[in-house]
Each structure stands twice: as structure tokens, then as C-alpha cells.
Amino acid sequence: MGVEELLEGFYNQITYEKIGKELSEYKGVVFCGMGGSGIAGTFASKWLNHRGVKIPAFVIKGYELPPFVDNGYLVVCISYSGNTEETLSNFEEALRRGIKPVCITSGGKLKELAEKNGCEVHEVPKGFQPRYAFGYLLSKALCLVGITPEEMEDAKENLKENLEKIKEEGFKIAERLYGYIPVIYSTPLTDAIAERWKGQKNENAKTPLYYAVLPEMHHNEVMSWNNPSLRNKFHYILMYDEKDYHRVKLRVDITAKLLKDMGIVPIMLKGEGNSYLSRALYLVHLADWVSVKLAELYGYDPMKVDTIERIKQEIKKYE
Ligand code: PA5
Numbered sequence: 483m484g485v486e487e488l489l490e491g492f493y494n495q496i497t498y499e500k501i502g503k504e505l506s507e508y509k510g511v512v513f514c515g516m517g518g519s520g521i522a523g524t525f526a527s528k529w530l531n532h533r534g535v536k537i538p539a540f541v542i543k544g545y546e547l548p549p550f551v552d553n554g555y556l557v558v559c560i561s562y563s564g565n566t567e568e569t570l571s572n573f574e575e576a577l578r579r580g581i582k583p584v585c586i587t588s589g590g591k592l593k594e595l596a597e598k599n600g601c602e603v604h605e606v607p608k609g610f611q612p613r614y615a616f617g618y619l620l621s622k623a624l625c626l627v628g629i630t631p632e633e634m635e636d637a638k639e640n641l642k643e644n645l646e647k648i649k650e651e652g653f654k655i656a657e658r659l660y661g662y663i664p665v666i667y668s669t670p671l672t673d674a675i676a677e678r679w680k681g682q683k684n685e686n687a688k689t690p691l692y693y694a695v696l697p698e699m700h701h702n703e704v705m706s707w708n709n710p711s712l713r714n715k716f717h718y719i720l721m722y723d724e725k726d727y728h729r730v731k732l733r734v735d736i737t738a739k740l741l742k743d744m745g746i747v748p749i750m751l752k753g754e755g756n757s758y759l760s761r762a763l764y765l766v767h768l769a770d771w772v773s774v775k776l777a778e779l780y781g782y783d784p785m786k787v788d789t790i791e792r793i794k795q796e797i798k799k800y801e
Pocket residue numbers: 516517518519520560561562563564565566569611612613685787790
């Protein structure tokens with residue numbers, strides 16, 4: 483299947499199923515995972531926080547679990563391949579602490595270890611690159627923490643209805659970004675989306691992309707604008723959500739104004755949709771199309787991630 487065909491079917495990955503327990507049974511939720519898998523955990527924890535859940539929900543992208551994570555926590559290990567050593571390390575550490583992690587994977591060691599240790603496994607279809615299975619991974623993660631079928635269906639329909647528009651917008655943005663290093667200025671409700679944009683540009687288009695988050699960036703990043711010779715190497719994107727805190731939205735406007743005063747026209751991005759999830763997935767899907775178009779413009783294969791694979795092989799030598 484070609485990459486465009488794959489992306490055109492993205493909305494079909496968004497599916498509801500009744501899994502998981504009541505969150506009130508837990509002290510907190512921790513998602514563990516790296517890269518194209520870990521981002522599903524980032525989104526699920528953001529979604530929980532936005533929903534106002536009363537327990538901590540966060541993501542770990544590394545080898546170690548924080549010391550306070552005990553068997554009162556729901557630990558969700560997400561690895562598409564099931565062979566990512568950081569996620570396997572979290573899994574094993576959780577077992578040592580008497581926790582039975584819930585696993586989302588297409589197979590590999592994680593599935594094997596989970597089954598051996600009597601842990602719940604939620605399998606996603608095989609045969610994808612992890613980042614192209616984001617909809618499957620995210621759906622499982624959200625279902626585990628209590629999304630409703632209606633909210634899921636709304637997000638899926640929104641993607642389906644807007645597919646052509648998103649694709650067209652994505653191609654136009656890619657043309658604007660070509661030749662520049664994209665920098666996204668995001669907000670507390672869009673920083674996970676900016677992270678996904680970064681991953682997709684890095685891996686699919688072999689392009690650096692950096693992001694900073696408001697309001698923090700108003701206390702440091704803005705000073706870098708004083709340096710025009712470096713500033714002109716970047717293309718700026720401002721990304722926000724209609725439900726961002728009102729003072730944050732004000733800061734988005736101020737940022738746009740200051741950039742325009744310097745002669746810079748930022749790309750303004752706001753997701754469309756009825757819910758936070760629908761709007762977030764709108765922008766996530768936009769990132770997909772921008773990244774594959776940019777890959778085409780630069781002449782890269784959006785499927786290939788040879789350096790990531792090489793590093794995985796290199797570190798394996800030291801097991
Ligand atoms: O998109 C990719 O290929 C990577 O970012 C992987 O997701 C990352 O290396 C982790 O691997 P996995 O998703 O199999 O756990």
C-alpha cells in the first residue's frame with residue numbers, strides 16, 4: 483500500500499471497544515512508550531487531563547519509572563513492535579513493583595512477556611510502521627481510560643468529512659515550509675500535537691522541527707527573534723485550540739502580532755471539530771499530509787527510518 487492510500491485510511495483506525503476498568507480504581511495512570519508509540523500515551527494523558535480527571539495521568543519516555551509509581555497505578559506499556567528496550571525496561575520494572583502492566587502492541591517481546599506474566603494485552607494490526615499505526619494505538623489507549631463510543635465516532639467522522647480539505651491544506655503548508663526549519667509555537671492544549679508534528683517531520687520528511695509552548699516561551703524563546711540572520715532560517719507556525727485558557731489565547735494573538743511587526747507571516751493552525759479529540763486529530767492528520775508532501779519535495783522515502791534502526795542495533799550489542 484502506498485503512503486497516500488495509507489493516510490487516506492487513517493480515520494478507519496479510530497475505533498471504539500469496551501476495554502479497561504473504572505479509573506477511580508487507580509491512584510494514577512502512567513503511559514510508557516517511545517517515538518511513534520509513545521505519542522499515543524502523550525495524547526491519552528493530555529486527553530485525560532483536559533477532561534479534568536482527578537488522578538495524575540502522565541507519560542514516561544525513557545527507561546525508568548518514577549519512584550512513586552506503585553501497584554495502585556495503571557501502567558500502560560505501548561510499543562508497536564513490542565521490542566523497544568526502554569518500554570520493556572518500564573514493563574519489567576513495573577512487574578518488580580507488583581504491577582501488572584497493560585500492554586498495547588502488535589507482538590514482539592512485550593507480547594511474549596505480558597502473556598507469560600498474565601498481563602492484559604491489546605493487540606493492534608501488524609505490518610505498519612509504528613507512526614502510521616497511531617490511530618490504532620491511540621484508540622486502544624483512549625478506550626482503556628474511558629473514552630465514550632460517541633466521542634470516538636465524532637473524531638472519526640470529523641477526519642473522514644475533512645479528509646480532502648486536510649490533505650489540500652497539508653500540501654500547501656508543505657510548500658510553504660520547504661527550505662526552512664519549521665518552528666511551532668504551541669499551547670498547553672496543543673503541545674502534544676506539536677510533538678507529533680515534530681516526529682512526523684523528522685521521520686517522514688527527514689526535516690528538523692522544533693517547538694516551544696506558551697506561555698513559557700514568552701519568557702525566553704522570544705528573545706531569539708532579535709537575531710535576524712538566524713530567525714530567517716525558520717518558518718513559524720502558531721498552533722492553538724479554541725479551549726485554551728483565555729490568557730493563553732491572548733498570548734497567541736500577541737505572538738502573531740510581534741512576528742508580523744518583524745515582517746514574518748506565521749502559519750496559524752487551529753483544529754476543527756466538536757471535541758478536543760476531534761480538533762487534535764484534525765491537526766495530527768494535517769501533520770501526516772504535510773510530512774509526506776515535504777518528503778516528496780525533498781526526495782525522501784517517508785517510510786524509511788534507517789538511522790533509528792541502526793541505533794537500535796548498535797545499543798543491542800551492549801545487552
Ligand atoms: O516511528 C517510529 O518508527 C519510531 O518512532 C518508533 O515508534 C520508536 O522507535 C519505538 O518503536 P516501537 O513503536 O516499536 O515501540
